[in-house]
Amino acid sequence: MTADPATTDPETAAPTVTDAAGTDRAGTDRAGTDPAPVDPASADFGASARLPVAGPRQVRSAARDLVRGGGRTLVAAVLLSVLATVAGLVGPWLVGRIINTVRAGGGVADVDRYALTILVCVLAQFLLTRYARLLAYRVGERASARIRERLVDRALALPTATVERAGAGDLTARGTTDVAAVGTTLRDAGPAIFIAGLEVLFIVGAVLVLAPPLGVVGLLGLTGIWFAARWYLRRARTAYLAQGDADSVLAEVLSATATGARTVEAFGLQERRIAVCEEAVEESRRTRIRTLFLRSVLFPAVDVSYVVPVVGVLLAGSLLHGHGAVSLGTVVTCALYMRQLSQPLDEILQYLDQLQGTGASFARVEGVGAGDTGPVDGAAGPVPADDRIEVSGVRYAYDGGRDVLRGVDLAVRPGERLAVVGPSGAGKSTLGRLLAGIDRPREGAVTVGRVPIAELGPDELRRQVVLVTQEHHVFIDTVRDNLLIAAPGASDDEVRAALAAVGADWVDGLPAGLDTLLGAGEEAVDGARAQQLALARVVLADPHTIVLDEATALLDPASARHAERALAAVLAGRTVIAIAHRLHTARDADRVAVMDDGRLTELGTHDALVARGGAYVELWHTWHGPPSPPSREPSPPPSPAG
Structure with missing residues (x-):
C-alpha cells in the first residue's frame, strides 16, 4: 500500500484516524498547543528533528547478520572465487617457467604446452569469476x-x-536514496570487493x-x-x-x-521560500564538494602507489x-604479480568511495527505529x-521546552461524553x-484499564482509543485496502456495514465497488x-473510546452536517472525549473539563x-x-380581548 495521498478537495478537510500504528498524522501544532493562526511570514517550512543514525557497532552487527543470511549460496560464491583466484595465479607463474625454459634451451613444444595451459587457466578464471559474481549478486x-522490508516494518x-x-x-x-545506495552496493560492489580481496591475498602470498x-619489497611499496x-x-x-x-x-x-504552495502564494512568500531553498541547495552542494575533495586526494595518491612496488x-x-639468489623467471613472475595486484587493488579502492557513502546510508537506514522503545505491530503486550x-x-x-501540561489529573468514566475546553494554547490538543x-x-501516567496507553501494541490500542482530527488521508489503493488499515482481518460484509454506518452509499456506485482504486489518476475522492472513509475506519477498529479534536471544524456547513450525522452513528455507545475549540458541543456533554495554561482548572456539568x-x-x-440585560420598556397594556 503506497503512502501517496489521493486527490481531495483542497477547500475542505475531514477527520483522520490516528493510532499508535501511525495510520495517519494528527492535527496539532509543534508547540503542544491547540491550533492557532500562524504567521506565514515566520513559518519554518521543513523544520524538523532528524531521525537517529546508527553507530558503527550497530552497523557492523547488521552487516554481519546480512552476511550470515547468505547461507549456502554465499559459501558457493566464496569457493568459486577462491578457485578463480588460484586460476589467475597460474598465468604469471607459467610465464616465468617459459623464460627459464627458453634460457635453458627448451624446445617450442614446451613453450606451446605452457601457453595452452595459460589459455585454459584464463578461460577458467573468467567462467569461475562470472558464476561466482552471479551467486554473489543473488x-x-x-x-x-x-x-x-526491515525499513518498512x-x-x-x-x-x-x-x-x-x-x-x-x-x-x-532514507527510504529511497539511502536504501537504493545500499542495495546497489550489495549487488555490485560487495561481490567485486570480495573477489578482489581474495585476489590481493593470494597474489601477495604467492x-x-x-x-x-x-x-617484502613489494609490500613496502x-x-x-x-x-x-x-x-x-x-x-x-x-x-x-x-x-x-x-x-x-x-x-x-x-x-x-x-x-504549502497555496500559503506561499497567498502571503507573497515566494522570495523567502526561494531563499530557504537556495540555502538548502548550497549546503548540499558544499557537502558534496567536501566528499569530492577527499576523492581527488585519494585516487591520484593511489595511482602513483601502484607503480612503486x-x-x-x-x-x-x-x-x-646478479648474485644468483633468484632466477630471471622468478623476478619476472614476481613483477607480473605485483603489476597484476594493481587491478584488484584498483577495484577495491574505486569502490572504497562508494562504500563510505553506502556506510553512511546504511547507518541512516539502520537508524530508523533506533532507540525507539515503542511497541511493534503484532507484538504481545499488556x-x-x-x-x-x-x-x-x-x-x-515538546522537545525539551517548557511544560505545556502541568500536573493534570482526570478520570473518564466508561460511556461518558467529556468536553475539554479552554483558550488557545491551554494544552487541549x-x-x-x-x-x-x-x-x-514526561511525568505521571495516562492509563486505560490501569495499563499505560503508550505501552499498548498498535493492534490493542486500536481496540481501545482512536483519535479523529480535522485532517484525513486516503491512500492510493482500493477502497477495501483503505479501510482494512483499521481491521486487517475484516470481511467484505463488515467493510460494507462500516460504510453503511457512516452513510457512504456512494461506494456501491463506483465502477468496481470495493476494488475501485482511489487517488491520482484513478477515482477522485473529495x-x-x-472523511466518511476515515470514520468507516473507526467503525472497523471498534474502539471503546474516541477522542475528537474538532473533527468537523474545517468543513463547510453542508459537509459538516453530513459529518455530524456520520459521527453520531460512530459515537453511539462509546466513550467520547471531545477537544472542543468551539463551545457549542460543551452544552450537550456529560461533563466539561476546563483547561488553562496546561492545568485542569474546572470540571463539572455545563449547568454547574x-x-x-x-x-x-x-x-x-x-x-x-x-x-x-433586562428590558426597561414598560409592558404594553393588555388588549381588550385579553
Whole structure:
C-alpha cells in the first residue's frame, strides 16, 4: 500500500484516524498547543528533528547478520572465487617457467604446452569469476530485499510523534536514496570487493612464497596506498553523513514548500521560500564538494602507489639475480604479480568511495527505529482490565521546552461524553494526543484499564482509543485496502456495514465497488467522502473510546452536517472525549473539563460550571456573547380581548 495521498478537495478537510500504528498524522501544532493562526511570514517550512543514525557497532552487527543470511549460496560464491583466484595465479607463474625454459634451451613444444595451459587457466578464471559474481549478486539482492522490508516494518512501527517531528523529507530520503545506495552496493560492489580481496591475498602470498625478499619489497611499496586510504577513511564517514543529512534537509524543504504552495502564494512568500531553498541547495552542494575533495586526494595518491612496488621488485630482483639468489623467471613472475595486484587493488579502492557513502546510508537506514522503545505491530503486550481512562499527575513538554501540561489529573468514566475546553494554547490538543497514545507524558501516567496507553501494541490500542482530527488521508489503493488499515482481518460484509454506518452509499456506485482504486489518476475522492472513509475506519477498529479534536471544524456547513450525522452513528455507545475549540458541543456533554495554561482548572456539568461563575462562564460568554440585560420598556397594556 503506497503512502501517496489521493486527490481531495483542497477547500475542505475531514477527520483522520490516528493510532499508535501511525495510520495517519494528527492535527496539532509543534508547540503542544491547540491550533492557532500562524504567521506565514515566520513559518519554518521543513523544520524538523532528524531521525537517529546508527553507530558503527550497530552497523557492523547488521552487516554481519546480512552476511550470515547468505547461507549456502554465499559459501558457493566464496569457493568459486577462491578457485578463480588460484586460476589467475597460474598465468604469471607459467610465464616465468617459459623464460627459464627458453634460457635453458627448451624446445617450442614446451613453450606451446605452457601457453595452452595459460589459455585454459584464463578461460577458467573468467567462467569461475562470472558464476561466482552471479551467486554473489543473488546474495546481494536478497540482502537488499531484507533491508527494505526491515525499513518498512520499522517505519510503520515508529510512533506518530516521532514521524511528525522528523518530517517527511528525512524518512523519504532514507527510504529511497539511502536504501537504493545500499542495495546497489550489495549487488555490485560487495561481490567485486570480495573477489578482489581474495585476489590481493593470494597474489601477495604467492610472491612471498616464490621469493620472500621480493615479497617484502613489494609490500613496502604498497605502504603509500595504506597511508592514503587511512587519511581518507578518517574523514569520509563524517563527510558522507553530513552529505546525507544535507540531502534530507533539502528534500524536506522542497516537500514542505510544495505542500504549502497555496500559503506561499497567498502571503507573497515566494522570495523567502526561494531563499530557504537556495540555502538548502548550497549546503548540499558544499557537502558534496567536501566528499569530492577527499576523492581527488585519494585516487591520484593511489595511482602513483601502484607503480612503486613493481619498480621496487624489478630493482631488488635485478640485484638478487646478479648474485644468483633468484632466477630471471622468478623476478619476472614476481613483477607480473605485483603489476597484476594493481587491478584488484584498483577495484577495491574505486569502490572504497562508494562504500563510505553506502556506510553512511546504511547507518541512516539502520537508524530508523533506533532507540525507539515503542511497541511493534503484532507484538504481545499488556491488556487493559476495563475501559476506564485515568490521567494522573501528567506533565508534558515538546522537545525539551517548557511544560505545556502541568500536573493534570482526570478520570473518564466508561460511556461518558467529556468536553475539554479552554483558550488557545491551554494544552487541549496535547492532552488529546496523550489520551490517544501518540505521545508519552514526561511525568505521571495516562492509563486505560490501569495499563499505560503508550505501552499498548498498535493492534490493542486500536481496540481501545482512536483519535479523529480535522485532517484525513486516503491512500492510493482500493477502497477495501483503505479501510482494512483499521481491521486487517475484516470481511467484505463488515467493510460494507462500516460504510453503511457512516452513510457512504456512494461506494456501491463506483465502477468496481470495493476494488475501485482511489487517488491520482484513478477515482477522485473529495473531502466529504475522504472523511466518511476515515470514520468507516473507526467503525472497523471498534474502539471503546474516541477522542475528537474538532473533527468537523474545517468543513463547510453542508459537509459538516453530513459529518455530524456520520459521527453520531460512530459515537453511539462509546466513550467520547471531545477537544472542543468551539463551545457549542460543551452544552450537550456529560461533563466539561476546563483547561488553562496546561492545568485542569474546572470540571463539572455545563449547568454547574455556569452556576459557579468561573473561567468556563468567561469562555462561554466570549463564544456566545454576554447575556442580554433586562428590558426597561414598560409592558404594553393588555388588549381588550385579553
